[in-house]
Amino acid sequence: MRVGLLGLGRIGAFHAATLAAHPLVDELIVADPVRTSPYGKQGDPFDADVVVIATPTATHADLILRAARQGVPAFCEKPVAPTLSETVKVLDACAEHRVQIGFQRRFDPGYVAAAQALRSGELGELHRVHMVTADPVPPRADYIPQSGGIFRDCHIHDFDALRWVTGREVRSVYATGANRGAAIFAQAGDVDNSAALLTLDDGTLATLQGSRYNGGGYDVRMELAGTRRTHAVGLGPRAPLHSTEGLPGPRRPWPDFLTRFETAYWAEIDCFLRGETNPCSIEDALEALYIAEAADLSLRARRPVEIHEVR
DSSP, X not given: OEEEEEOOSHHHHHHHHHHXXXXXXXXXXXXXXXXXXXXXXXXXXXSSSEEEEOSOXXXXXXXXXXXXXXXXXXXXXXXXXXXXXHHHHHHHHTTTXXXXXXXXXXXXXXXXXXXXXXXHTTTOSEEEEEEEEEOSSOOOTTTGGGSOOHHHXXXXXXHHHHHXXXXXXXXXXXXXXXXXXXXXXXXXXXXXXXXXXXXXXXXXXXXXXXXXXXXXXXXXXXXXXXXXXXXXXXXXXXXXXXXXTSOOOOSXXXXXXXXXXXXXXXXXXXXXXXXXOOSSOHHHHHHHXXXXXXXXXXXXXTSOEEGGGTO
16 A cells, blocks of 8 residues: 655654554655655655645645545544634535544543443443543644644544543533643633533533643543443553552653554554544544534633534
């Protein structure tokens, strides 16, 4: 198989190494206007069997549409596009084309196990969900104004995981936030600490907390409380949590998302290359974006927002 890779930034370089080592990949064609890679050769990535898009957000829509026009299946890092209207446009144009969006938590063993436990009835009837996504250090300053805000940039992964693990849709969001760090966030109209209450379509309550400044390390967890059992995703020996009851502290806390989700990133690329199913479509990405849009509106309007308000 010949694979084209667009973008050699942090995630692109990671994908380049993964693709170069994959047994199905015979040739890797890379393209980046300023970077090079020891993996693959420079060339036209669309002159390949499939393409992987890891470029800046603003370029995603055009590149997905180009892949569709040329009949090349595409894997694209989230989001599909910066806005709802652009995302809907891409969805309409790619109705007959295979496009997989990179929400890697769907491939993480912990999230997979949680989904299976809920679907099998092991947890009983789901009553509550709690989610945490907290970065140890904020992204670079020039990225913040173009990120779309913490709910679209960071918590959209939580929103997608919530839909996928529970099999339910979000009905409403009540979100808030605070600025506790560098002034760049407030200057960009963003927050660096976040919280939200989400109500699912069956009445289940989900809470969310996030931060760009988690001093203990990279922290991503999901707790699902049912009538029979409670399961926690991410509560392993590298979770950056310290017990006040004297239990052992974390062993080398996760430093970043790439390290934490390395297995999941490999699995999602493997799934895309094999082409057997599409576990995360543009439709899925759009649904997660609706939730992020509602959360952002709630933050600014200081009120609960029904998802139908942003559709």
